[in-house]
Amino acid sequence: MDKARETAVRILYEVHENGAYANVALAKALRQLDLGEQDRRFVTELVYGAVKAGGTLDWILRRYVSRPVRKIQPFVREILRLGLYQIFYLDKVPASAACNTAVDLAKGMGVKGLSGFVNAVLRTAVREPEKAAFPSGKGHATENLALRSQHPEWLVRHWVRTFGFEAAEKLCAFDNEQPVLSVRANTLRTDREALLAELAAAGAEAEPSQWAPEGILVRHHGALDALAPLQEGRCQVQDESSMLVAHVVGPQPGEFIIDCCAAPGGKTTHMAALMHDEGRILAGDIYSHKLQRIEENAARLGIQSIETEEIDAREIGEQYEAMADRVLVDAPCSGLGVLRRKPDARWRKTQQEIAALPDLQLAILESAARAVKPGGVLVYSTCTIELAENQGVVSRFLEQHPEFELETTGHYLPLPTKHAESKMVQLLPHIDGTDGFFICRMKKMDQTDKKG
Numbered sequence: 001m002d003k004a005r006e007t008a009v010r011i012l013y014e015v016h017e018n019g020a021y022a023n024v025a026l027a028k029a030l031r032q033l034d035l036g037e038q039d040r041r042f043v044t045e046l047v048y049g050a051v052k053a054g055g056t057l058d059w060i061l062r063r064y065v066s067r068p069v070r071k072i073q074p075f076v077r078e079i080l081r082l083g084l085y086q087i088f089y090l091d092k093v094p095a096s097a098a099c100n101t102a103v104d105l106a107k108g109m110g111v112k113g114l115s116g117f118v119n120a121v122l123r124t125a126v127r128e129p130e131k132a133a134f135p136s137g138k139g140h141a142t143e144n145l146a147l148r149s150q151h152p153e154w155l156v157r158h159w160v161r162t163f164g165f166e167a168a169e170k171l172c173a174f175d176n177e178q179p180v181l182s183v184r185a186n187t188l189r190t191d192r193e194a195l196l197a198e199l200a201a202a203g204a205e206a207e208p209s210q211w212a213p214e215g216i217l218v219r220h221h222g223a224l225d226a227l228a229p230l231q232e233g234r235c236q237v238q239d240e241s242s243m244l245v246a247h248v249v250g251p252q253p254g255e256f257i258i259d260c261c262a263a264p265g266g267k268t269t270h271m272a273a274l275m276h277d278e279g280r281i282l283a284g285d286i287y288s289h290k291l292q293r294i295e296e297n298a299a300r301l302g303i304q305s306i307e308t309e310e311i312d313a314r315e316i317g318e319q320y321e322a323m324a325d326r327v328l329v330d331a332p333c334s335g336l337g338v339l340r341r342k343p344d345a346r347w348r349k350t351q352q353e354i355a356a357l358p359d360l361q362l363a364i365l366e367s368a369a370r371a372v373k374p375g376g377v378l379v380y381s382t383c384t385i386e387l388a389e390n391q392g393v394v395s396r397f398l399e400q401h402p403e404f405e406l407e408t409t410g411h412y413l414p415l416p417t418k419h420a421e422s423k424m425v426q427l428l429p430h431i432d433g434t435d436g437f438f439i440c441r442m443k444k445m446d447q448t449d450k451k452g
């Protein structure tokens, strides 16, 4: 049996049946199996490709199978998805090879009795591809965009309503681009120039980020485990837009900072670097197992000033009333600005889940606000482009809290951009060419502010 395809089917099964994250399940399988470099690449291509195509592949499958997709035996369902993915999206695989290997997989993976069914479905797809032509023409524009860009239709419809059709089309295209590895130089140990030189010497193709002074985009690199500056704590993987947040918080050496939703610690460790590791940062998260990630990152980067605490951010205010110089709320959010980094994410989101987020975000922000000292700073950020989770939450908060003043967030961005005068900074993938991100800085008034 074809080892690469069998591995891909098993990973797809983990993702779809057991809720595993595609990148985690893939990394685990590749660690456990002794596959050659070519097979590893092929498995990766198959898994990411089929996971990303998700609902679109099932739409195609429904053209050739009359029973509901959810009623097909789970391994057979994954074998069919993988077969269709190769037939419709992988030019380099001949259709006959896609069919034959799928039949072999069914025989070898304990579903031999259904190998005839697999054969019939896939051969019909090869013979009659026109059955899977996406609907087009008047009245089908949104459905067509969703199918061809491999996004859920409800999401595309929502983006078309919010941003317009053309922007929605660009957003979808952005999500399908290959994300570039972005790293932040750990200024406690090196600087950007030195890191660029080190990466170049190691054969990586790297260039400075236009958004963050410590940011580097690494276009060509080998395995991350072999990237010495990463392993030895001279840099941290972090998206460029996410690097802006610590600058907007503006932590100073010696201060007490609270990072309410901190795991895995990208922004916490960045703030520690900006403070020259002098002062105290409390990194809280509701999940204890995630705190370990913050501790590992801090240790790798050589940081002493971070302490972790398992705490629901909605209780931060009560425990740390008016104690912090600055508080960051990097809120749990829908993540709709970073879909290109997680091929399975777009198919996991639900409208109900997203609709419930603003109330949670507001509750966290309200509690976090109590922990800010008079005269201190409160920053709210998300990696989404949802108005209700961003501007909506901040407006509701400010209406209830006249003791906070909205600052011109754009003034705190580290490099000149067209957002320099924005009260709230919203980066949009289709306009800014970065991950979607929202940042807003507020100040808690003290006595002198009130008199003024």
Ligand SMILES: C[S@@+](CC[C@H](N)C(=O)[O-])C[C@H]1O[C@@H](n2cnc3c(N)ncnc32)[C@H](O)[C@@H]1O
Pocket (backbone or CB within 6 Å): 260, 261, 262, 263, 264, 265, 266, 267, 268, 284, 285, 286, 287, 290, 311, 312, 313, 314, 330, 331, 332, 333, 364
């Ligand atoms: C956007 S992520 C944070 C990313 C992190 N700031 C970084 O830069 O690496 C949001 C985090 O909030 C945590 N979280 C969710 N609900 C929470 C709550 N009620 N209180 C505290 N943390 C929470 C999640 O576990 C997740 O780690």
